[in-house]
Amino acid sequence: MLPNGDTMPSPAEQCLGYGSRGNAAHPSGPMPSHRLGTAAPALLYGVRLWAAVCLALFVAFWLQLDNAYWAGATAATVCQPVLGASLRKGWFRLVGTIIGATAAVVLSGCFAQDRIIFLLGLAVWGAVSALLATLLRNFASYAAALSGITAAIIIGDELGAVGGINGDAFNLALTRGTEIGIGIVCAGLVLAMTDLGAARRHLATLLAGIAADTGGGLIQALWLARPEQAGSRPLRRAMIGRISGLDTAIDQAAGEIAAVPFRQRELLAVADNFFAALIAWRSIANRLEVASDAAEEAALVRDCLPMILTTPVTTDDPALWQRNPGAMHAAISTAVRQLVAVPAATPSLRLLCDSTAEGLLALRRGVSGILSLSRPGDARLPRRAVQLRVPDVLPALINALRAFLTIGAATLIWICTAWPGGASFVIFATIGITLFAPREDAAYASAKNFGTATAFAVICAAVAAFALLPPQSSFAGLCIVLGLVLVPVGALSAGSAQQPLFTALGTIFLALLHPSNPEVYDPAQFYNSAIALPGGVGLAMLALRLVPPMPPAMRVGRLLALTLRDLRRLANCALPRSSGAWEGRIYSRLSAIPDSVDTLLAARMTAALSVGTEIIRLRRNAHCFGYDAGLQAALTAIAAGDSSTAIDALQRFDRTLATLPVTQPGARLRLRVRGTILSVSDSLTRHASYFDARMRA
Amino acid sequence: MTYSEINLFGIYLAPIAPMILVAWVVLIPVRHLADRFGLLRYVWHPALFLFAVYLILLTAIVLLIGRSGA
Numbered sequence: 223m224l225p226n227g228d229t230m231p232s233p234a235e236q237c238l239g240y241g242s243r244g245n246a247a248h249p250s251g252p253m254p255s256h257r258l259g260t261a262a263p264a265l266l267y268g269v270r271l272w273a274a275v276c277l278a279l280f281v282a283f284w285l286q287l288d289n290a291y292w293a294g295a296t297a298a299t300v301c302q303p304v305l306g307a308s309l310r311k312g313w314f315r316l317v318g319t320i321i322g323a324t325a326a327v328v329l330s331g332c333f334a335q336d337r338i339i340f341l342l343g344l345a346v347w348g349a350v351s352a353l354l355a356t357l358l359r360n361f362a363s364y365a366a367a368l369s370g371i372t373a374a375i376i377i378g379d380e381l382g383a384v385g386g387i388n389g390d391a392f393n394l395a396l397t398r399g400t401e402i403g404i405g406i407v408c409a410g411l412v413l414a415m416t417d418l419g420a421a422r423r424h425l426a427t428l429l430a431g432i433a434a435d436t437g438g439g440l441i442q443a444l445w446l447a448r449p450e451q452a453g454s455r456p457l458r459r460a461m462i463g464r465i466s467g468l469d470t471a472i473d474q475a476a477g478e479i480a481a482v483p484f485r486q487r488e489l490l491a492v493a494d495n496f497f498a499a500l501i502a503w504r505s506i507a508n509r510l511e512v513a514s515d516a517a518e519e520a521a522l523v524r525d526c527l528p529m530i531l532t533t534p535v536t537t538d539d540p541a542l543w544q545r546n547p548g549a550m551h552a553a554i555s556t557a558v559r560q561l562v563a564v565p566a567a568t569p570s571l572r573l574l575c576d577s578t579a580e581g582l583l584a585l586r587r588g589v590s591g592i593l594s595l596s597r598p599g600d601a602r603l604p605r606r607a608v609q610l611r612v613p614d615v616l617p618a619l620i621n622a623l624r625a626f627l628t629i630g631a632a633t634l635i636w637i638c639t640a641w642p643g644g645a646s647f648v649i650f651a652t653i654g655i656t657l658f659a660p661r662e663d664a665a666y667a668s669a670k671n672f673g674t675a676t677a678f679a680v681i682c683a684a685v686a687a688f689a690l691l692p693p694q695s696s697f698a699g700l701c702i703v704l705g706l707v708l709v710p711v712g713a714l715s716a717g718s719a720q721q722p723l724f725t726a727l728g729t730i731f732l733a734l735l736h737p738s739n740p741e742v743y744d745p746a747q748f749y750n751s752a753i754a755l756p757g758g759v760g761l762a763m764l765a766l767r768l769v770p771p772m773p774p775a776m777r778v779g780r781l782l783a784l785t786l787r788d789l790r791r792l793a794n795c796a797l798p799r800s801s802g803a804w805e806g807r808i809y810s811r812l813s814a815i816p817d818s819v820d821t822l823l824a825a826r827m828t829a830a831l832s833v834g835t836e837i838i839r840l841r842r843n844a845h846c847f848g849y850d851a852g853l854q855a856a857l858t859a860i861a862a863g864d865s866s867t868a869i870d871a872l873q874r875f876d877r878t879l880a881t882l883p884v885t886q887p888g889a890r891l892r893l894r895v896r897g898t899i900l901s902v903s904d905s906l907t908r909h910a911s912y913f914d915a916r917m918r919a
Numbered sequence: 920m921t922y923s924e925i926n927l928f929g930i931y932l933a934p935i936a937p938m939i940l941v942a943w944v945v946l947i948p949v950r951h952l953a954d955r956f957g958l959l960r961y962v963w964h965p966a967l968f969l970f971a972v973y974l975i976l977l978t979a980i981v982l983l984i985g986r987s988g989a
Contacts, residue, residue, distance in 0.1 A: 393930055414966035479966040483954040599957075 260717060264303075268712030270412055271301045271728065275708055276701045278408035283697070283739045287401055290739065295732040296405025298708070299725070301413065303716035306421035308413050310361050310477030312406040318365035319402045322351075322372025323395035329373070330380060330391035340377075341637075345629040347373050348652050352625035356618035356660040357610065360473040367656040372398070374629070374652040378645030419478040425471045425489075426595045430544035432464055432496055433588040438538040440503040440581045441531055443510065444520045444574075451511035458500055458828070459821045465500070466813035468493040475595075485594055488603035492591035495584040497809050501832050502581030504825075508904045509573055519571040523578050526560035528553045531582075547592045554586040566893060569876070573897030607802060611810035614780050617772055621659040628655040628765040632758065643750030647758045650676075654762025662771045663816060668722065669766060673759045675726035680752045682707050682727070683734035687748060691741060700737060707731055730755065774816040778823050781811045785830045787917060792834050793861040797845065801838045808834065826912045829905045833860075833913075836902050843895045844875075847888065852878050865906040865913045872899045922985065938984065942977035949976070 278297035282290030300315060302308040325347050333340040351370025355363045379394045439457055446454070469490060476486045510516050524532065530553045543550055561579040566572040590603050612618075632651035636644030658668040690703045708728055715724030734751055736742075772780075785808060792804060808831040815824050837857065844853040856871035876899045879892045906913055924931040950969060953959050962968040 392928060396927070396930055396932075411970065415964075415970065418964065418966075479969060481959040481962065481965050482957070 261713070264713040264717030265709070267303050267716040268709040268714075270416055271298065271712035271715075272701075272705045272708040274298075274301055274409040274412040275704060275728075275732065277412060278405045279700075279704075279737060280697065281404050281408060282401055285400075285404075286739075287404075288397055289401060291732055291735070291737050292398060292401035293404040293408070294704075294737060295729050296402045297409040298405075298728040298732055300406050300409040301712070301728075302725075303721070304421055304474055305413055305417045305419035306474040306477035308477070309410055309479070310473060311364065312410050313477070314361040314365035315368055316403060316406055318368025319372045319399055321365075322369035323376055323399050325369065326373040326376035326380070327391045327395050329377065337637075341633040342630070344373060344377050344633065344648075345626045348629040348656060349622040349626035352656045352659055353618045353622035355656055356621045357612055357615070360470055363660055364657075367660070370625070370656045371649070371653050372402075374649045378649050381645060414479060419480065421471070421475040421478050422480060422484070422595050425475040426544055426592050427540070428464075428468065428471050429492065429588060429592045429595075430540040430547075432461070432468070433543045433550075433585055433592070434538055434540040435464075436461060436496055436499045436503065436588075437531070437543075437582075437585050440499060440506065440578070440585075441527065443503060443507045444524050444578070446507075446510065448511055448514065448517070451507045454503075454507050455825060456821055458504060459824050461496075461500055462812050462815065462824055462828075463817055465493055465496045468496070469813075482596065482598050485598055485603065487605040487608075488594060489591050491604050491606040492588050494606060494805065494809055495587040497812065497831075498805070499581045499584035499588070501828060501835070502577045502584065504828055505577040505832060505901050505904075506574060506581070508908065509570065509577070509901070512904050512907070513570055516570055516574065519568070519574050522564065522571060523561065523574045526564060526575075526578075527557045531557055543589065544592060547589045551586055551589045551593070554582045554589065558582050558586070569893060569896035569900050572893045573900050576894060576897055577901070607806070609803075609806060611806055613811040613814035614777070614784060616780060617662060617777065620769065620772065624659060624765050624769040625652075625655045627769065628652075628762060631765075632761055635761075641750075641754075643754035643757075646751055646754035647761075650755050650758025651761045651765075652758075654759045655765055658762070659766070659771070662777070663774060663818075665771055666763060666766045669759060669763045671720075671723050672726050673756060673763060675723045676730050676756045676759055679727050679730035679734055680756070682731050684748070684752070686731075687735055687743060688745070691735075692743060694741075700741070704732075704735075704737075774818050778815055778819045781814060782823060782826055782830075782912065783915075783917060785811055785827055786912070786915060789830050789834050789837075790861040790863070790917075793837055793857040797841050798838060801835050804834050804838065805831065826909050829909045829912070833902055833905045836898050836905075840895060840898055840902070843891060843898075847892070847895075849875070849878065860906075860913070863914050863916065865910045868913075869903050869906055872903050875899060934984075935981075938977060938980050942973060942980055945976050945980075946973050 274297040275294045278293040279290055282293035287293070296315070300308055300312040302311060329340060329343045329347065333343050348370045351366050351368075351373075354366035355370075357363075358366050376391060376394050376398055379398070380391050435457075439454060439461070443451065443454060472486060472489045472493070475489075476484050478484070510520055530549065558579045561575045561582075564571070564575045566575055587603060593600055594603060628651055629648065632648045635641075636648055641647065654669050654672065658665045658672070661668050686703050686707060690706070691700065694700055694703060708731075711724050711728045711731070715721045715728070718724065734748070734755070736747075736751075788804070788807065792798075798804065808827065812824070812827055812831070815827065837860070840853055841850070841857070844850050852875040856868045856875060859865070859868035859871055876896050879896055882889075882892060922934045924934060925937060926932075946969070949972060959965045959968070
C-alpha cells in the first residue's frame with residue numbers, strides 16, 4: 223500500500239540518464255530500432271517487478287499470513303529500475319519498518335487507556351518522522367518517513383471502527399514486519415539474481431564528467447581575458463547542482479552487490495573535494511578579474527601544466543578521465559609539484575599558483591574516486607567524517623508541524639464520522655505528508671502525482687477485482703491478472719519520465735486489490751478503500767497548500783544569513799582544529815540552494831565559504847609567526863560586518879609581512895599568507911553588501 | 920535449541936525464523952572476508968554467489984540444530 227520513495231529525477235539521476243528518456247539525437251522521434259532497444263529493458267523490468275510481487279504473494283500465502291497483500295505491495299514499492307537503488311531502498315525500508323513498529327507498540331503500551339492521548343501520540347510520532355525525513359537525505363530520509371507511516375499502519379489496524387484500541391499491537395507489528403520483510407527479500411532476490419547492476423558504472427561516468435568540467439573550467443580560467451572571467455560564474459553555479467547530486471548516485475551504487483568493495487565514505491569525501499576545486503576555480507577567476515596585471519602571472523602558471531592538462535580536447539573529455547584515470551592522476555601530480563616549486567615574486571602569483579595547485583589536488587582526489595570504483599586497493603582517499611549536516615532546521619520544523627496538524631485532523635475526522643475506511647484515510651494522509659513534504663518546492667506536485675496514480679489504480683483494481691479475478695480459481699490465474707497490470711506499469715515506470723507515478727500506481731493497485739487466499743470480493747470494502755485513499759492524499763495536498771513550504775528565495779535568504787552568522791563567529795571564536803567542520807556545513811548549504819534562485823546568491827555563499835576557510839588558514843599561520851595581534855583587527859572588523867575596515871586592516875597586516883627581510887626564515891610561507899590576504903580582500907570587496915549586512919542579534 | 924516454536928511475548932514464531940536471522944548474521948563477516956581478500960573478483964555473479972553461500976549457511980545451521988536436538 224505504501225508508495226515508493228522516489229523523488230523527481232535528481233540532478234545526478236538526470237546526468238545518469240535515469241530522469242529523461244528522450245532521444246535528443248532524433249528530433250523527429252526515435253528510430254524504430256532504437257525504440258525496440260530501449261523498450262526491451264523496460265519490458266524486462268516489468269516482468270521482474272511482476273515476478274517479485276508474485277513470489278512475495280506466494281510465500282505469504284504459503285505461510286498463511288493474515289494480510290498477504292502487504293508482502294506483494296512491499297515488493298512493488300521496493301522494486302526500482304536501478305538495482306542498487308532497489309537493494310538500498312529495501313534495506314532502509316526494513317530499518318524504517320522496525321523503528322515504526324516499535325514506536326506503535328510503545329505507544330499502545332503507554333497510552334492504551336486513553337484514545338485521545340494515543341492518537342495525539344501518533345500525530346507527534348508522525349511529526350518526528352517528518353522532521354527526521356527532512357533533516358536526513360536520500361534513503362535515510364525514506365527510512366525516517368517509513369517509520370511514521372508504519373506506526374500509522376499498525377495503529378490503523380489495531381484501532382476499531384472509530385478509534386478504539388484492541389490491544390493487539392505487538393501481534394500486528396510482528397505480522398506486518400514479517401509481511402514487509404518477505405516483500406523486501408523477494409524483491410531483492412528477484413532483482414539481484416536477474417541483474418548485475420550498472421549504478422557503479424554510472425557513478426564513474428558522473429565523477430568523470432564532473433572532474434572533466436571542473437578541471438577544464440579551472441584550467442581555462444588561466445587563459446580567459448579579464449572581462450571573460452565573469453562568464454564562468456553560471457558554469458560554476460551549474461557545477462554546484464551536479465556535485466550536490468553525487469550523494470544520490472553514491473547511495474545507489476552503495477546498494478549494489480559487486481565484486482569489489484565499495485568505499486562510500488571515501489566517495490562522499492570526493493564529492494566534497496569537487497566543491498574545494500570549485501572554490502579554487504572561483505579564487506583564480508576572481509583574481510584575474512580584479513587585477514589587470516595578473517594575465518602575465520597566469521601565463522607563468524600555465525607554463526607549469528603538462529600538455530595533457532592544457533589541451534582542451536583532452537581536459538574536457540570525460541572519457542579520458544574515466545578511461546585513463548592513472549594518466550590524469552600522474553599529470554596532476556606533476557603539475558602540483560611544479561606549481562608549488564614556482565619561485566613567486568609577488569603575492570598575486572603565489573595566490574594563482576596555490577589556488578591552481580589546490581584545485582588540481584582536489585581533482586586528483588576525484589580521479590582517485592574514479593579509480594577506487596574499479597581498483598579500490600590502488601586508490602588512497604580520506605574519509606568523510608560521520609556527521610549530520612543540516613543546512614537549516616526551520617524547513618524541517620515546518621514539515622513536522624504540518625505533519626502533526628494533518629495527522630491530528632485525519633484522526634479527528636475518522637473519530638467524528640465513524641467512517642469504516644478511516645484507518646486507510648489516516649494512513650494515506652500520513653504517507654502524503656511525511657513522504658512528500660521533504661521535497662519542499664516539489665512536494666505538492668509529488669503529492670498530486672501520487673493522487674493521479676491513486677485514481678488510475680482505483681480503475682485498474684476495480685476491473686481486476688470484479689471482472690477479471692472472479693473466474694480465476696488458482697494462484698496462476700491471480701498471477702496472470704496481476705501481470706496484465708504490473709508488467710505494463712513496470713515497463714512504463716522504467717521507460718518513461720513519470721517513474722514515481724507508475725511505481726506508485728503498481729503499489730496502490732495491489733493495496734486496493736487486496737489479494738488474499740481465498741479471494742474475497744467485498745464491494746463495500748472496495749468502495750470504502752477507493753474513497754479513503756484519494757481522500758487521505760487529498761488531505762495531505764490541502765495541508766501542503768495551507769501550510770506551504772518556505773519559498774526558495776526565503777530559504778536561500780536564511781541560508782545566507784546563517785552562513786554569515788557562522789562566518790562572524792568563526793572570526794571571533796577560538797581557532798578550530800581543522801576547517802573540515804566549517805567546510806562540511808557550508809557544502810551542505812550550497813547543496814540546499816534551489817536551482818531556481820539567482821547565481822549571485824550562490825556566489826555569495828561560495829565567497830563566504832572561501833573567506834571562512836582562508837580565515838582559519840590565516841589565523842593558523844599568523845599564530846605560527848606570532849602575529850596574531852596584526853590579524854585580530856581585521857577579524858574583529860569582519861565579525862562586526864565592516865568589510866572596508868577589514869580590508870584596511872588586512873592591508874596593514876600585509877605591509878607588516880612585506881617589510882620583513884627575505885632572509886628571515888619563513889619567507890615562502892609569508893608570501894603564501896600574503897596571497898591568502900589578497901584572496902580574502904578580493905572576496906570582501908566583491909561582496910561587500912553581503913558581508914556588511916546587518917543581522918538581528 | 921530444537922525445532923520447536925519460539926514463544927516471543929506470547930506470540931509463537933516458527934523455528935526457522937531465528938535460524939534465518941542467525942545465517943544472515945554469520946554471512947556478514949563472511950562477506951567482509953571475501954571483500955578483504957578480493958574473492959568476489961573470481962565470481963561471475965556476486966549476488967548469486969552470496970545467496971548460494973547464505974543458503975549453505977542456513978542449511979548448515981538447520982542440520983546442526985537438528986543433529987544437536989536429536
